[in-house]
Amino acid sequence: MTTSPPLGPSPAPFLSPVPFLSPVPETCGVPLFEPLRVRGGRQRLRRVLRRRRRAPAVVLAMSAAALAVAGGGEVSADPPARPAAKEQRRPAAVRLVSAPVRIADAAAVRLLHPGDRVDVIAAPNSPMGGGGTARVVATGARVAEVPRTEETRPDGGALVVLSVPRSTATALAGAGVTSQLAVTLC
Numbered sequence: 231m232t233t234s235p236p237l238g239p240s241p242a243p244f245l246s247p248v249p250f251l252s253p254v255p256e257t258c259g260v261p262l263f264e265p266l267r268v269r270g271g272r273q274r275l276r277r278v279l280r281r282r283r284r285a286p287a288v289v290l291a292m293s294a295a296a297l298a299v300a301g302g303g304e305v306s307a308d309p310p311a312r313p314a315a316k317e318q319r320r321p322a323a324v325r326l327v328s329a330p331v332r333i334a335d336a337a338a339v340r341l342l343h344p345g346d347r348v349d350v351i352a353a354p355n356s357p358m359g360g361g362g363t364a365r366v367v368a369t370g371a372r373v374a375e376v377p378r379t380e381e382t383r384p385d386g387g388a389l390v391v392l393s394v395p396r397s398t399a400t401a402l403a404g405a406g407v408t409s410q411l412a413v414t415l416c
Contacts, residue, residue: 328374329392329399334410339376339388346373347416348392350402352409367405368398370416 331350333339342348349369354362375391390413394402405411 324395326393327399329402332387334387336388342373342376348413351412352405
């Protein structure tokens with residue numbers, strides 16, 4: 231039987247520590263010193279600690295104030311309740327149409343400008359003047375177009391274009407057939 235040589239360096243023999251080879255120096259006394267005092271050191275440290283606490287507190291206070299303003303003054307961890315289905319529905323936007331209206335007084339029409347708001351009043355057409363009472367046909371109608379001065383006729387009035395809802399345009403057309411129309415500025 232043959233023996234194979236060991237695969238690595240052979241272990242070194244265990245060495246025991248020798249106490250007399252590493253002497254420890256003798257202890258010597260440390261002289262007394264006055265304590266060091268740094269001016270404002272304690273206060274400076276307190277200020278730094280206070281600032282570190284103050285900054286997050288300020289941020290939290292500002293956030294709470296912003297949430298209170300945005301939420302109507304209520305701060306709650308619960309999500310806001312959803313309004314009922316009826317309350318969620320917004321009224322449909324009223325579609326405006328252009329309604330040409332003949333105003334009996336051409337001088338009153340010359341006072342109008344596009345963008346003005348007017349009320350349209352219907353006075354009954356009667357030769358005697360006492361056939362009925364005047365009524366308001368449209369309130370807050372926006373003037374879209376007015377005729378130029380040379381287009382108005384003193385005897386026949388003037389044609390003004392108003393932006394009104396469709397139902398009001400129908401009422402204006404009917405009132406224009408049976409009554410004389412006048413405008414008042416809002």
